[in-house]
Amino acid sequence: MHELVGALRSYAWGSRTALAELCGRPVPSAHPEAELWFGAHPADPAHVRTPEGTVSLLKLVEADPERELGAAASEFGGKLPFLLKILAAEEPLSLQAHPSEVQAQTGFERENRARVPLDSPMRNYRDENHKPELVVALERFEALAGFRAPERTVALLRALGVPQLESYAELLAAQPDSAGLRTLFTTWITLPHNVLASLLPAVLDGCVRYLSARDDRVFVAEARTTLELAEAYPGDAGVLAAMLLNRVTLEPGQGLFLDAGNLHAYLRGLGVEIMANSDNVLRGGLTPKHVDVPELLRVLDFEPIDLPAVLPEPAGDGSVRYRTPAPEFALHRFDLTAGTGQVPLHDGPGIVLCTAGTMRLLRGGQTLLLERGAAAWISAADSDIRAQAVDGAAQFFCACVGHPN
Template identity: 80%
Template sequence: MHELVGALRSYAWGSRTVLAQLCGRPVPSAHPEAELWFGAHPADPARVRIDGHTESLLELVAADPQRQLGAVAPEFGGRLPFLLKILAAEEPLSLQAHPSADQARAGFERENLQRVPLDSPMRNYRDDSHKPELVVALNRFEALAGFRDPHRTVALLTALAVPELKQYTELLAAQPDSSGLRTVFTTWITLPQAILDTLLPKVLDGCVSYLAASCEEFVSEVRTVLELAEAYPGDAGVLAALLINRITLEPGQGLFLAAGNLHAYLNGVGVEIMANSDNVLRGGLTPKHVDVPELLRVLDFEPLALPIVTPEPVDEHSFRYRTPAPEFALRRFELADGADPTPIPRTGPGIMLCTAGTVRMLQGGDSLLIPQGGAAWISAADTDIRAQAVDGAAQLFCACVGGE
């Protein structure tokens, strides 16, 4: 086991305080800090500290996949199949979805044949993998995720009492299914800017009137539309937000998103684990590259019940987050001060991430301290791993390969 140094990613929607405070660095940071990557993705691999020097985790795994990954190495082509992150969203992320495995392979090959550089801002597919993902809230976490039940959306659009929305409300009421959602979403996301500039102000006026009337049923949905319109004026993604589930996660709750689910994280801090991919199809709410036709090709328009993952108690100090993804599994440990070392079960290699307090990792006679915001790499060859809180309670996440 070795210390793992995360790769810091700076995006405009990030925070100048959260990740710096978490990792014990000066606040505010020079730039908005959005994500801390702990993984072996070619775009920004973490680094393993070994005998006083650091080495790329990507290179470490590639040099000896059998030792580092163990029995799962052949299944995943000798690559670490998951990517672990801490995500800090101070402003909304883009309206986006991720491709299926087949869509990712086809898209990656297509853009390679078109000779689109891997680091081009116009690139949609940066690798050939799908990207199921799970985010677990560290504080109150707000998000849009999956198309809402059309009957509920009809009720929302009706409550706004905007005459210009009547034709879309009637269309969805007549066809309250994935086909109706596809028609309305596709129409809205492709509206000519001149029409959008006329429609959006009417919708926003309806939102303001709804809140002024002290209506309660759709308050969070309506406020979100107004907030998005302020951040991204004239953006079709503001209209699209009317069709998507508005979700609030309390600390410890998770949100799982399979391929094709439209979503946008709005605000909050979370631990995120996903297949080892950086493929994102964006439809709006961002200054980054937007490719609406490609987004429409990958979207799943089936209405989605709230995709909240409730942690499943394993014992008095550990919780499992179940998902169908074979690439990853995530467990959370709440380590009490003064308690005996806790065994850390896992499948194959693991990444241990400390999100509160300080943790001592133990293996035989060796030990490794992980401070808050720090992580450790555990190869498949490392056995009998245990964890213990140091000088107070601690929180530890264990990321490993799925199927535990």
């Protein structure tokens, strides 16, 4: 077991306080800090501190995959199959979805044949992997995720009292299924500029009137989110498209799982995120980054869903587990008190991430202290590792290879 130093990623939507506070650094930070990556993705691998010096986790795994990954080496082609992150969103992320494994392989090969450089901002597929992902809230976490039931969306559009929306509401009411959602989404995301320039202000005025009304209002969060997105991305067709999605609020400890094809946009909050080891993103709007609407439409799943929060369930080892169908990863959370004593951890490969208090890992005569925001790499060669809180309560997450449910 060794200390793992995360790779800090700065994006415009990040926070100048959340990650800095979590890691005990001065606040505010010089730049918006969006993600802290703990993994072996080639784009930005974390680094392992060993007695011989500091080495990237990617190179460590490549040098001896059997030792570092154990049985997972043959199952996942000698690569660590998951990527663990801390995500801090101060502003909305892009409207996006991730491809299935087959779609990723096809897209990656197609862009390779077209000789699109891997680091090109026009690149959609940076690897051959799919990207199922789970985010667990450390603080209240807001998101848009999955297409809302068409009947509810029709009710929302009509509640805003915007005459220009009536034809779109009628379109969806006449076909309240995935085909109707596909038609409406495609229509909105590809609106000619002159039509969008007329429709979007009318919708925003409708949201303002709706929020000012004194009668019973059931779509307050949706109306406010539409106004917030329009302020952050004026004139963006993604503002309209986002109105078709479920508005989700996660309380601390609750999770949200997103499989291939689920359209989503994280809005704000701090959370632990784990995903298959991929950086494939198809964007449809709400971003200055590369947008590829035709490719997004190719991968989207328009089946309406009500995404329930993934609630932690007792795992029988002192932890709670966030159950998902992803074979690449599993995520457990431990909440320790000073009197808990030592708790055994799963064998590696795995990553331990401390999110509250101070903890120590113990293996034989070896001890590793982890403060809030710090992490450790547990190789498959490490066994019989135990954890305990130091000077009070501590919380940590343990990421490891998963199994299909």
